[in-house]
Amino acid sequence: AYYQADGRGLLKPGYKHIFVLPSEGGTPRRITQGDFHHRGTLAWTNKSDAIVFSANRIADWEYKSLEGDLFKVMVKDGELTQLTSTPGKEFNPVFSENGEKLAFLSTSNALNPYRNAKLNIMNWKSKKTSEIASDFDRSIQDPQWLSSSLLAMTYDDFGKRKLATISTKGKVKDLTDTLVGSSIGRPYISGSFTASSEGYMAFTQGSSSRPADVAVINTRKKLVKLTQLNEDLLAHKNLGKVTEINYKSSFDDEPIQGWYVTPPNFDPKKKYPLILEIHGGPHLAYGPHFSAELQRFAAQGYVVFYDNHRGSSSYGERFAMLLKYKYSSKEDFADHDSGVDAMLGLGFIDEDNLFIAGGSAGGIATAYAIGLTDRFSAAVVVKPVINWLSKVLTADSGLGQIPTQFPGMPWEHVEHYWKRSPMSLVGNVTTPTMLMTGEEDLRTPMAQTEQFYQALKLRKVDTVLVKVPGSPHGIAGKPSRMITKIEHTLAWFEKYKTKAAE
Template sequence: MSGAIFSAGLLMSHLVAADARFVSEDIFELEYASDVQISADGSHIVYVRSSHDVMSDGNRHSLWMHELSSDKHYPLHADQYNYTKPVWSANGKKLAFVSNRDGRNQLYVHWLEQDKNAVITQVEKGISDIRWSPDGNWLAFTMEVPAGPSEYAKSVYTPKKPKGAKWAESTKIIEKARYQADGKGILEPAYRHVFVVPTTGGSARQLTEGDYQHRGPLAWVPDSSALVFSANRNKDWEYQGSEANLYQISLHSAEMTELTDAPGTEYNPQFSPDGKQLAYLTRTDARVPYQNTEVALMNTSNRKTRQISEKLDRSVSDYGWQNSNNIVIQYDDRGKRKLAKMNLDGKLQVLTDNLSGATLGRPYISGSFSVADNGAIAYTHGSSQRPADLGYWFKGKARQLTDLNQDLLGHKQLGQVHEIEYASSFDGEKIQGWYITPPDFDPEKTYPLLLEIHGGPHLAYGPHFSAELQRYAAEGYVVFYANHRGSSSYGERFAMLLDGKYSSREDFADHNSGVDAMIAKGFIDDRNLFIAGGSAGGIASAYAIGLTDRFNAAAITKPVINWVSKVLTADSYLGQIRNQFPGMPWDNLEHYWQRSPLSLVGNVTTPSLIMTGEADRRTPMSESEQFYQALKLRKVDAALVRVPGAPHGIAGKPSRMIAKIEHTLAWFKRYRKD
């Protein structure tokens, strides 16, 4: 009898422990906040609350409201439809948003006091860059307008099909330089234009004309008489991806004025509250893979311009006026996203560094914010243990307003994230990294090590929540990741260390030295080392196993294997060849080959799992097939996993993220040594 009770107790203890692990099914239950928007008077915050639908394997987006005076938190629109892109009117009494509740995405307005909604548009294409006019009478937005058939397409004779006949699908004629996009496939020729529509509803009116791409974010002039936007209206714009100027267009006459003409890109215009300054973001047209984005100011009376963020040596990704003398900027620094107040002379004061958590898969830097007229800031607040919640900063104090995942993660034992810094064996460059220890970690024991390499390569990981890496930690791996040379958030010099060397022995040394630094800590089983990465991380992983055989197995996701074939088949060729390579591949074959993992495949002995989406147009399936077939010709153990329908963002659906994780775990399990 006592033995039976004892055995039952052990069983219950085991079940509790198993339930405390983070498992793949938990991914369906995760939620996060994004697109946080605080009203102009600072009284309300609306945000997009994103979750997953286990039945449709899709994402759900609802609108939630937080009332700051009462601390009430409630759904504004949360049902079977999706609600995105919330934008407050200047008086805070109305809210515009996009929803598919009428069958396709349209622009809606919600009247808060009356608790009423109205659909404002009846358009065929997707709406972006929504902005209220200051007087509240107009909503501006951008939308694509189909170009229609070309002269050549119209000249092709097509015989009339007999009634009831079943012919092959019609041909598709491609004549544009940019004709495909990952996640969209072959593009219908179209031009993005600026539209306005009355806030009480009516016909949307197209303001801009011509065969050009007019882009937001948009800015209304203070008296609501005109709009400012970014565009490249040169004849050769398709080949000038680093060029765009600011233009102003009259609401009533459609008269257009060019405001900037500096070489490079000017975008995201915002007028100061007093209307005396027009701020915007800017980059030069230098042929480089990375450069900082700066904040510039234009005096609206004489159009004189100056940059104010040059001393920061970080890229400003977004900003907002706090008052006419200060701007709040968002920038990435050493793996974290920070908010800081900057005056018009560039003097900086950091406000918070916990913007995070707006991505679920891997620990990329993420997050967004908005500013009220009283200086209050709403933002996405995240950590290594939680995806994004709603954060609030006011008068020097920051607080978290929601706890969206406490019901799921409050009883889970997650892996703990620790920072590490070490010197690269290549040249002594200091590298910052992090490692996640498994739940119930015991430093007296040893654990297998999983090296995970980020994409980009000019992106960055940090101490942020990651469903994928937490799953690996839950299965007993110490997961190590680092911001190798080329990573963003460390300034231009560090990012440019990878210029012309992507991939190379230099970034391999950064990762390999990190593995050595982890082994030196004493709790890594050096008989069980594994390597994984996606996109640029997939390239680095494939390149690494051509230089070393120290890893038991590799999981290579959506890689580039042959740069010559990649740049001549992928959707990114126009900018990538210009900014990343010394010239065209047929003129610089040796350079392209030296950067290609395929050049080292004759050295590879590491068992390799290769996984790519069948609809990937950024690193096409043909890249993975080249590596798989090369490994098979060499009789190296390899598996090719094709993900039907998946674009480059292979983990965009919950089931696909789970598939990516579980295929990797199963592959590594085959090669773990007892």
């Protein structure tokens, strides 16, 4: 049933297994069996005679992507023991240094588009398991032992990734909220760390004006920055300033957090064109982090606004679940539209030069928005879903997406799928629109983009289609492709920017 994957194409027959290899070299030996995938974090027992891992070994595993249990496999003979059987997924096992406790994460199997990951600790001798900090309304990530009673972890909170400690009794202590990491193109939450048993953690540290460097912090919050990797490139440049803005959605007064980037040498007495840039996911989040794309837009003279609309992560399960069965909708559009109004209220935005852009789920939101309003002078829709009825049956993500993001199969809920599709609103669109998708995208296949392009052409709306050669869903995965995306976007907006804002 799962036959293709974005970035990989058609999948070759076979299963992922665990092998062991002598440290001095030799022949790899497989120690897991069966027609199942065995992958993820591997945890060696203290005696180094077994490995603990997570796998979904139920009969119809392809259709049950929210399931997974912990197993122990003996290195000598491959004897397999199931350690957990709780409904949902148990994963990311890690032993304490003395081997007496096993920490791991778990998530619910409820058919929801978002779920918090919970921390659990198993007594290795008795196999008794306890959930730690069960009322902590954030998703715990990457637990690592600092001592027999203390772990380091990260969690996302209000647009930032925090490095914290958590005791085996559930007490959480924040250490720093300056983690950034793998995302450079757009300001997504990211960042990673490695902990030692001496109480020190090395992590990727950054800011709104710098990508990640390496820093070290201890449990007493003493922080030392070890690198300055981008000073030769950025120290002499005048970058855009990132400022936080908070407002309420016109739909229901839900509080929304956002940020805006002002151009270098910004003068609040002047009027500037505005770009609304919408994040993907939709259950991801932006934050006040370095972004090459948004800095380039700001350098061109635009104020760039971005928000964490309802459904975004880092605000707890309630906020994330506000989008269940509703993406896209008038509700999340109201979050963005109210943000544009809040920006206009600051007094330095030219109301005649408003632009909108987004990729993936942000591309869906952008295409949906221009079906609801004509306030934007131009739009750039990147790798969108245009027709949910066809998308879930052609993309690589349908098996997991249908049961968690929709009330049922598309042929049983045609009206629901259609109502959420930007194509249902294409008859309203008058906004000049650039469409851009990778030619090898299997997550939001090119046919989605082509449907919207053809529909806009039939309606004689000014539109262009940019196909990115060799690109899967992650267009910005190569610097050259990221530059292509940025410069095409700017060229399109410049074409429709009025002289008053130049």
